[in-house]
Amino acid sequence: TQLLEQSPQFLSIQEGENLTVYCNSSSVFSSLQWYRQEPGEGPVLLVTVVTGGEVKKLKRLTFQFGDARKDSSLHITAAQTGDTGLYLCAGDDYKLSFGAGTTVTVRA
Amino acid sequence: GAGVSQSPRYKVAKRGQDVALRCDPISGHVSLFWYQQALGQGPEFLTYFQNEAQLDKSGLPSDRFFAERPEGSVSTLKIQRTQQEDSAVYLCASSFSTGLTSGGYTFGSGTRLTVV
Numbered sequence: 001t002q003l004l005e006q007s008p009q010f011l012s013i014q015e016g017e018n019l020t021v022y023c024n025s026s027s028v029f030s031s032l033q034w035y036r037q038e039p040g041e042g043p044v045l046l047v048t049v050v051t052g053g054e055v056k057k058l059k060r061l062t063f064q065f066g067d068a069r070k071d072s073s074l075h076i077t078a079a080q081t082g083d084t085g086l087y088l089c090a091g092d093d094y095k096l097s098f099g100a101g102t103t104v105t106v107r108a
Numbered sequence: 109g110a111g112v113s114q115s116p117r118y119k120v121a122k123r124g125q126d127v128a129l130r131c132d133p134i135s136g137h138v139s140l141f142w143y144q145q146a147l148g149q150g151p152e153f154l155t156y157f158q159n160e161a162q163l164d165k166s167g168l169p170s171d172r173f174f175a176e177r178p179e180g181s182v183s184t185l186k187i188q189r190t191q192q193e194d195s196a197v198y199l200c201a202s203s204f205s206t207g208l209t210s211g212g213y214t215f216g217s218g219t220r221l222t223v224v
Binding site: 094096098101 | 149150156164167201212215216218
């Protein structure tokens with residue numbers, strides 16, 4: 001049973017465009033994390049959000065956590081080809097429960 | 109070491125063969141996790157160690173899967189009598205602790221297991 005639903009499943013955009021991916025959870029976790037995974041590598045942690053309504057910025061990436069702590073979004077401004085990868089959200093309850101991910105392709 | 113190291117990177121096993129996958133966590137990391145990632149999916153939890161104690165093995169799909177961490181550092185995931193449905197990437201992650209005090213989880217690059 002997938003506790004976290006991510007949308008869209010695939011996203012292909014031109015370099016310089018903006019994009020948003022979404023994560024919705026059926027449960028409340030102690031925190032929610034976003035990872036990026038490149039082919040042949042393990043997931044790399046981008047950010048952890050804990051508090052409802054929280055907004056975190058990491059250069060061109062903006063992460064929002066809903067007030068009810070069940071939904072989250074990742075917005076990338078002016079995407080670059082280096083942003084290409086699989087974006088995963090995960091709920092942390094000492095062990096991680098992952099969504100199925102959003103595959104983002106940024107075309108040059 | 110600087111990161112989580114997994115070996116081998118790739119393993120091809122004939123159906124019915126036993127395999128052993130190794131994980132070398134970051135030195136000093138108390139918590140160690142194994143995840144299974146099928147093609148096109150997010151990782152799924154298999155098992156969790158705190159030091160040498162296996163505190164949660166609820167994600168192991170069958171009794172053919174066995175994990176150990178005898179000295180609280182290196183861990184081995186063993187799969188007996190491999191089946192085609194075991195084909196996946198097996199990821200290991202470690203952290204200083206768990207939850208909000210974890211300091212973040214660091215994943216290895218994984219072992220891609222293909223059962224033929």
